[in-house]
Amino acid sequence: xxxxxxxxGGQLARMMIPAAINLGIDLKVFGETDVASAHLAVTQVGDYxxxxxxxxxxxxxxxxxxxxxxxxxxxxxALQEQGTTVFPPPQALALTQDKTVMRSALEELDxxxxxxxxxxxxxxxxxxxxxxxxxxxxxxxxxYDGKGVRVVTQWSEIEDWLEKGPVLLEELVEFTRExxxxxxxxxxxQWQAWPVVETRQQGGVCAQxxxxxxxxxxxxxxxxxxxxxxxxxxxxxxxVLAVELFEKPSGDIVxxxxxxxxHNSGHIFxxxxxxxxxxxxxxxxxxxxxxxxRLRDNTGIMxxxxxxxxxxxxxxxxxxxxxxxxxxxxxxxxxxxxxGHLALTGPTTAETLSEALAAEEAYKGAHx
Amino acid sequence: xxxxxxxxGGQLARMMIPAAINLGIDLKVFGETDVASAHLAVTQVGDYxxxxxxxxxxxxxxxxxxxxxxxxxxxxxALQEQGTTVFPPPQALALTQDKTVMRSALEELDxxxxxxxxxxxxxxxxxxxxxxxxxxxxxxxxxYDGKGVRVVTQWSEIEDWLEKGPVLLEELVEFTRExxxxxxxxxxxQWQAWPVVETRQQGGVCAQxxxxxxxxxxxxxxxxxxxxxxxxxxxxxxxVLAVELFEKPSGDIVxxxxxxxxHNSGHIFxxxxxxxxxxxxxxxxxxxxxxxxRLRDNTGIMxxxxxxxxxxxxxxxxxxxxxxxxxxxxxxxxxxxxxGHLALTGPTTAETLSEALAAEEAYKGAHx
Numbered sequence: 200x201x202x203x204x205x206x207x208g209g210q211l212a213r214m215m216i217p218a219a220i221n222l223g224i225d226l227k228v229f230g231e232t233d234v235a236s237a238h239l240a241v242t243q244v245g246d247y248x249x250x251x252x253x254x255x256x257x258x259x260x261x262x263x264x265x266x267x268x269x270x271x272x273x274x275x276x277a278l279q280e281q282g283t284t285v286f287p288p289p290q291a292l293a294l295t296q297d298k299t300v301m302r303s304a305l306e307e308l309d310x311x312x313x314x315x316x317x318x319x320x321x322x323x324x325x326x327x328x329x330x331x332x333x334x335x336x337x338x339x340x341x342x343y344d345g346k347g348v349r350v351v352t353q354w355s356e357i358e359d360w361l362e363k364g365p366v367l368l369e370e371l372v373e374f375t376r377e378x379x380x381x382x383x384x385x386x387x388x389q390w391q392a393w394p395v396v397e398t399r400q401q402g403g404v405c406a407q408x409x410x411x412x413x414x415x416x417x418x419x420x421x422x423x424x425x426x427x428x429x430x431x432x433x434x435x436x437x438x439v440l441a442v443e444l445f446e447k448p449s450g451d452i453v454x455x456x457x458x459x460x461x462h463n464s465g466h467i468f469x470x471x472x473x474x475x476x477x478x479x480x481x482x483x484x485x486x487x488x489x490x491x492x493r494l495r496d497n498t499g500i501m502x503x504x505x506x507x508x509x510x511x512x513x514x515x516x517x518x519x520x521x522x523x524x525x526x527x528x529x530x531x532x533x534x535x536x537x538x539g540h541l542a543l544t545g546p547t548t549a550e551t552l553s554e555a556l557a558a559e560e561a562y563k564g565a566h567x
Numbered sequence: 568x569x570x571x572x573x574x575x576g577g578q579l580a581r582m583m584i585p586a587a588i589n590l591g592i593d594l595k596v597f598g599e600t601d602v603a604s605a606h607l608a609v610t611q612v613g614d615y616x617x618x619x620x621x622x623x624x625x626x627x628x629x630x631x632x633x634x635x636x637x638x639x640x641x642x643x644x645a646l647q648e649q650g651t652t653v654f655p656p657p658q659a660l661a662l663t664q665d666k667t668v669m670r671s672a673l674e675e676l677d678x679x680x681x682x683x684x685x686x687x688x689x690x691x692x693x694x695x696x697x698x699x700x701x702x703x704x705x706x707x708x709x710x711y712d713g714k715g716v717r718v719v720t721q722w723s724e725i726e727d728w729l730e731k732g733p734v735l736l737e738e739l740v741e742f743t744r745e746x747x748x749x750x751x752x753x754x755x756x757q758w759q760a761w762p763v764v765e766t767r768q769q770g771g772v773c774a775q776x777x778x779x780x781x782x783x784x785x786x787x788x789x790x791x792x793x794x795x796x797x798x799x800x801x802x803x804x805x806x807v808l809a810v811e812l813f814e815k816p817s818g819d820i821v822x823x824x825x826x827x828x829x830h831n832s833g834h835i836f837x838x839x840x841x842x843x844x845x846x847x848x849x850x851x852x853x854x855x856x857x858x859x860x861r862l863r864d865n866t867g868i869m870x871x872x873x874x875x876x877x878x879x880x881x882x883x884x885x886x887x888x889x890x891x892x893x894x895x896x897x898x899x900x901x902x903x904x905x906x907g908h909l910a911l912t913g914p915t916t917a918e919t920l921s922e923a924l925a926a927e928e929a930y931k932g933a934h935x
Contacts, residue, residue, distance in 0.1 A: 213588060
């Protein structure tokens with residue numbers, strides 16, 4: 200098991216390359232284009248939705264894994280039948296491809312989550328089941344980074360969605376902050392989690408991560424770990440699992456979303472933990488014992504850079520921030536796009552956050 | 568300055584790739600073969616001693632740097648004249664290509680070093696100048712990892728060398744341990760050093776590194792840093808400079824060897840320091856402000872793996888050593904060859920060294 204194939208050439212595949220280089224794993228990427236973010240490891244370019252192309256890529260690898268969650272499940276099931284090892288397996292990925300499948304699965308596991316209902320049309324009963332207006336409406340399939348999610352105060356606001364198919368309604372959870380529990384599972388069942396982090400969103404997109412989350416109630420931290428492990432075990436997740444959580448004013452936590460791959464909320468572990476999420480994902484999918492998730496510094500701060508993240512711009516501010524780590528995904532500049540991130544570790548949250556935010560301002564100033 | 572060209576496709580070029588990926592620098596490697604250790608970044612394959620091939624490679628990069636020190640200086644001078652930026656520049660590399668040039672240069676700088684003499688034939692006066700037999704004889708050019716170095720008790724032992732050309736004689740220094748001072752310099756003159764490390768050799772080859780060196784006399788630590796900076800400044804070194812040192816029973820230090828590139832003694836900084844030597848080298852040669860060299864853990868241990876370093880073998884022992892980082896250079900197996908290394912950081916030297924040595928034993932056991 201030393202040839203790992205990754206479907207998708209985005210920044211997550213890109214950041215698997217350093218881990219693969221260290222471990223001596225051959226990483227092959229099936230990219231949408233040969234100028235993909237992960238271009239150094241792209242060995243095939245094409246359309247992952249085309250089974251023939253996907254099957255050709257799968258032939259050359261020991262295990263198939265993913266940069267994103269969009270590969271059709273029927274393709275993955277067919278590959279499994281042909282003998283390809285697919286991690287995470289399709290029955291696990293199903294939870295991340297369709298949010299209604301996830302909600303049903305979590306309900307069966309008694310995992311705390313927002314009230315929810317699936318509707319086909321303007322159904323006042325369903326609204327009462329999730330509380331009342333305003334509530335959250337989600338497209339079950341295809342949403343990401345705030346896309347496919349709306350706060351709804353009346354039916355007319357999702358008329359366009361209802362014309363096309365079912366919509367997931369969720370309780371508008373009152374929360375004090377958002378958290379994420381990341382961990383990884385290998386086929387044998389070994390589970391290894393990182394401490395819970397806090398994620399701060401802007402416009403529905405993760406803007407900052409504070410690791411670990413400050414002052415977390417220990418029983419909630421323990422619940423976050425055990426519910427993530429429970430999901431991973433029950434559905435046979437292999438690789439990194441990210442569980443996004445809301446923390447309520449009571450301290451209770453409920454599950455917002457799931458991802459089964461390295462996740463934006465875990466980038467800081469590259470600097471802060473003994474094992475990065477990219478290394479851990481490769482260990483898991485190659486059925487290797489998982490690495491230590493000890494944190495090496497008290498606090499880690501990750502700040503996303505949107506639109507552009509260019510080394511030539513960072514060079515202008517690097518001198519004032521010798522401890523800040525700059526990460527570029529080498530993607531063409533586009534407003535709002537996650538283009539890179541900054542990472543900084545340090546002894547206290549207040550100081551580290553303040554320095555990281557100053558570095559972000561400096562980057563933006565140098566870029567404009 | 569965001570396309571960096573590296574001459575040589577060995578493990579040092581390989582380990583620059585993760586740093587380049589993080590920073591968003593395009594790394595291009597001129598490799599001896601397309602299955603080189605740094606194969607992912609190889610863009611041209613050929614012979615670096617052939618000026619036409621080298622010049623073609625240099626055309627496509629903003630700055631030319633090195634995985635090794637063997638590129639003919641006259642080629643580099645010619646490239647400079649054609650407008651190529653070469654870091655470190657030829658006048659600095661000259662010190663690492665010919666040990667007699669280095670000895671003269673260090674003498675001019677009043678840097679402490681062993682007694683030395685250059686001889687053309689069996690010259691008893693010269694021996695008295697470096698103490699007496701036994702002394703050290705070195706081929707001025709082309710030696711590495713203990714090759715080209717002999718302990719000499721009588722002339723007959725280097726007759727074969729003397730037939731071919733001058734030989735460097737050096738005092739056989741009585742030392743308590745070997746140390747290395749690493750730092751980096753950028754064109755503007757900024758110098759940033761890591762703490763001094765201890766290197767332990769077996770058969771003339773570095774086997775282990777302990778970082779930082781324990782109980783180092785602060786005045787010697789300060790001398791090590793200032794002599795390295797002095798060498799770098801005087802000769803215009805750009806990139807990482809490694810100064811290998813002997814520590815005498817008196818606590819005095821003298822310079823053994825120099826290298827102007829990332830160096831085996833600095834691998835541990837990848838895990839232990841805010842900035843790896845590979846990132847620092849790329850920062851320096853692109854004239855970017857240097858990164859923090861703070862150590863994140865009290866102790867770091869690096870252990871070289873010789874002969875082979877295969878992920879499939881490491882998988883068999885990884886479970887017992889969750890904090891140990893395995894590095895493979897993905898080189899064909901060959902007895903005695905540096906094939907990879909293990910890295911471990913921790914709170915105390917004794918514990919960390921003992922765990923790292925146990926991991927080495929486990930690797931060897933799994934391999935045999």
